[in-house]
Amino acid sequence: MESTEIFKKVRKIEIKTRGLSSHIFSGQYHSAFKGRxxxxxxxxxxxxxxxxxxxxxxxxxxxxxxxxxxxxxxREMTVMLLIDVSGSNDFGSQSQSKRDLTAELAAVLAFSAIQNNDKVGVIFFSSKIEKFIPPKKGSSHILRIIREIVDFKPVERGTDIGEGLRFLTSAIKRRTTAFLISDFMTDKSFEKEMQICANKHDLVALRITDRREMDIPKVGLVKFRDSETGKERWVDTSSNAWHNAYLQMIENESAELNREFTKHGIDNALIYTSEDYVKPLMQLFKKREARR
Incomplete structure (x- = not known):
């Protein structure tokens, strides 16, 4: 991506998310994520x-x-953004990809945090820790974070959420509020790491998904390519048996993930690429505020 294109994209995200933070989220953020x-x-x-x-x-x-x-x-807190940059986040069936949505969510959370005088840091992870940006304050720091998200090129394309959680637990000593932003598409178990991290930090999960991943149209024989492993396979999307099995797998994985969130007391929100993220974020904030 050319530098001028990066600048335009960063500026667009900044204008939108800074406005949302100032006029919608800042008060709710303050109430939902109080100091120590x-x-x-x-x-x-x-x-x-x-x-x-x-x-x-x-x-x-x-x-x-x-x-x-x-x-x-x-009041002062440290906020960590734990961001999944694996290959599956490049997918998007409509106006934006999961990576684009992640950039906006990270930006609106970061701007809300600095308006409350909080420090913000970032951990980019794929199947390994790709980059660590230590927590700091200030708008210039937030703009650097947005630029990194927009233009970041991970070395690996796989996903290891447990590795990201392990790094957060070991690198950040004081209790922090950590937003885990991911599509949670992985075949590696991370429940143990999630439990340990949730016991030490205030862990919040934002699950990013695209509706097309759950609703594949019946268009006959289609070649699918795994964006993380590169493996390809032909699928008869017209087959009712394949559709039913696929939907059952998606439902089972989603139910298991929700059980783990509930078991370990992790607040979470499901956010779609094709829908406004303001509503699910506000619901998450208000739910936390109601418990205090």
């Missing part, structure tokens, strides 16, 4: 309805009337 805890700020006189557990007894005794401690949220 509360720190003492000051004291004030007790008012009706205040929690008596917050009474500062030393100040109360000194002034002979009740005072309560005021706490402020320890």
């Amino acid at each position: 805890g509360m720190t003492f700020s000051e004291v004030r006189e007790y008012e009706y309805g205040d929690d008596i557990r917050n009474i500062d007894w030393n100040v109360t005794a000194r002034f002979n009337k009740p005072f309560v401690k005021i706490f402020e949220e320890e």
